[in-house]
């Protein structure tokens with residue numbers, strides 16, 4: 001398996017190349033290319049796992065002040081990126097059967113610390129390597145669903161101090177705080193943006 005040098009260095013820091021580290025790396029590189037950099041890109045993840053290590057590393061290459069937010073509540077995505085200058089949201093949902101070990105391999109986990117551990121370990125290690133290889137070699141869209149949304153501030157009505165209803169929850173909000181998500185007027189909560197990104 002050919003591992004990029006930067007990912008190899010991250011792997012040494014972590015101790016091994018986990019599927020989550022590979023996922024974070026591949027998605028981070030995809031987004032870096034998509035926005036031609038990560039300078040103005042907000043990054044959020046649904047879980048605090050090894051993917052964060054890779055995303056933090058890539059993000060720091062572009063901006064020392066960038067940080068990765070871990071969502072506190074349930075989210076409809078696994079990773080979310082917000083490019084403020086263009087108001088572009090990129091959401092990634094992992095396809096589970098392409099990003100997790102097959103059940104047969106996962107079921108070996110209890111055996112790894114038992115008598116037959118040597119055999120279990122060989123199969124488990126092989127399964128892990130196969131998954132990591134696939135994550136590094138296949139295109140990101142083969143193991144993720146990617147969704148792109150436009151998220152803009154409203155141009156009209158801001159000066160007047162008027163208010164408008166959120167189309168999702170019905171709450172009355174100022175034009176200033178409203179967002180237009182693909183033509184749907186939303187309050188900050190329903191916009192799906194992280195609070196730090198407003």
Ligand SMILES: [Zn+2]
Nearest residue numbers: 166169187190
């Ligand atoms: Zn709302």
